[in-house]
Amino acid sequence: MSCKLASEKENLVEQGNGSRSRLPVFCTINESKRKREDELPEMCPHQKWEDEGSLLPPPSTGPRSKKRKSITHRGAATLRSTSKLVVGRQQLRVDPKAGRPPSSKFSAGSRRDLSIKTSSSLSRPLGNQNTMIAKPGPLSNVKNLVPEKPAENEKGKAVHSILKKKRPGWDTKGRLEDLEAYIRSLPDIGELQKKLEVLTSENLQLETQSQNYSKRTSQLECELATEKLHHKQSELIRNMYESELQQVRDELSKVRIEHQKYQDELAICKKKLEKVQNEVKILEVDKENILLECSAKDKTITDMKGQLLCEESKRRDLHEQLQEVKGNIRVFCRVRPFTAGEIQEGEDCFDIPHIKVPNDKCIQITTETGSLIGAKTAKFNRFQFDQVFGPLSSQSDIFEELSQLVQSALDGINVCIFAYGQTGSGKTFTMEGDTSASETLGVIPRSVKYIFQECDRMQSLGWSYTIQVSYLEIYNEKIQDLLAPSWNTTTKYELRHIDNETYVTNLTKEVIQTEEHLLSLVKLAQKHRAVAETECNEYSSRSHSVFILKLNGINTDLNKTCSGILNLVDLAGSERAKNSGAEGSHLTELKNINSSLTALSNCIMALGNKSSKPSLHIPFRNSKLTHLLQNCLGGNCKTLMFINVSPIQQHAQESLNSLRFAEKVNATKIGLAAKNF
């Protein structure tokens, strides 16, 4: 029984244009014959196979198949555009469509080999199949080359039917007939050749076309690659620009927001500006009104200033008249309290048993006098003065009464204020005070403060002042400068007279601008005194200190000047030499002190008598003190004598002496004070 070997194996067939087409190869074999063939002894396998009338060799298996394979290779067929069918030594062109050689007859050689060859150049083994039928490939021309299935045309059907016939081995003729019939059924080889030629030419055209297409394809691919590159570049650039654009857009949106913000602020500012401008307009109107008011007020001020000057002039006149009434020489009495060291614990420092101040103009000192029978009797010594200050009186109480005299000095009058009394009676406390506290400041710092205040007030009236200070001491009739940069006793200070004015040679004159400046000068003076104290015991008690303030005023509006001198004198202790029991240098000191105090007393007395006796000589030059103060004593000056009284019982007699001296001074009437204009 013959069977079809599942032989639809596909083979690749190269075509003219280089492409490949898969061709199925059919292989049929009569299996029963093959069995029989295997059973045949010593037969040439070709012979056997040919004898059985089969065109195709059986599938190759084992040693036999190798032989067949060789046959097959010899007869191997590779379908190309041109195919040849070789039968024996005859080559027949095969028309694959017709499936038969052009001639229906062909002779078989002694060795009846059957093989199908393709053009040698492209031939390639198709495997061990014996029969091949090319199936239609992708090209239409190739389709024509491949014969249809034998069963699909008439001739093929006939061949098939012939081949299917069972011929006995011995029926050689029959088998030949079958073969001839089969050959006849094959297509016309000439036609096939023509078709092959056409196909070859078409194939060449197609190859050329294909090459052109390939070139064009590679060219296009190149262009495409370039285009792609350009496209990619453009894309990159676009991306870059898009990114930049985005950034710019972001920035723009930010700027727009900022711009909006600024516009809002600008609008607010504009509103504010408008408001301020309106306010400015209102203010300008106000300003004009105020300027008008100011000019009106200026006129009023000028008028008032004139009035004030008149009033000031009247005030000065009235002040002078008042001072006149009060007297150009006045006496104030001050009783100091006990110091802490002078009383027992629990005792009242203000309670002084032997001194009483019945009113502000009277003082009573009780002294004891011995009688003949030995019993002591109390004697009440009463004195009347312009003002009496008890132990409770403060520094400010004192200055309140004094300030009018300081004002006189500012008005251009020479003023002398003396502190007279025994040692320790409170002279220095009254004149300088304790500079550690404002309440305990004495006459000197308070006068300066008052002068500065008055200078400010007078400035509004057109007055400007210069304040010049000198501070000296007279010890044993010798002048010492307390404001010298350093304490020295070698410098000579002499009294001179120029233009009716007394001055001291080499004396320091400090122009002071502030109170502080003055206080620093007071401290310097205290320092010099302390040095002098170490050189000479109780120096300050035995010297007269003179604080001199020269006040020079100028009023350019009134074209006036004024010059006044304020002398604040802390006199030396007024102890009587015979009572003190002093000897030697101390006695000399006391004598000098007493002679100068007597000279002062004499001068004051003489000044008092001068009104009735104009030719009366005033002994100013009897002491350095009166010589120095001669221009500040007398008719054109004002004098205030402070009598300081000690609270100590043992000092009562000395106190009485001071009070009696003061009483005499108080009784003196000096002529009218004259202004230094």
Ligand SMILES: Nc1ncnc2c1ncn2[C@@H]1O[C@H](COP(=O)(O)OP(=O)(O)OP(=O)(O)O)[C@@H](O)[C@H]1O
């Ligand atoms: N009014 C007073 N209130 C309180 N203490 C006073 C008063 N007066 C003077 N003293 C005190 O009494 C003491 C003596 O005073 P002060 O030194 O002023 O006397 P003095 O007369 O100047 O003496 P001297 O002649 O020795 O200089 C001082 O301790 C002083 O502080």
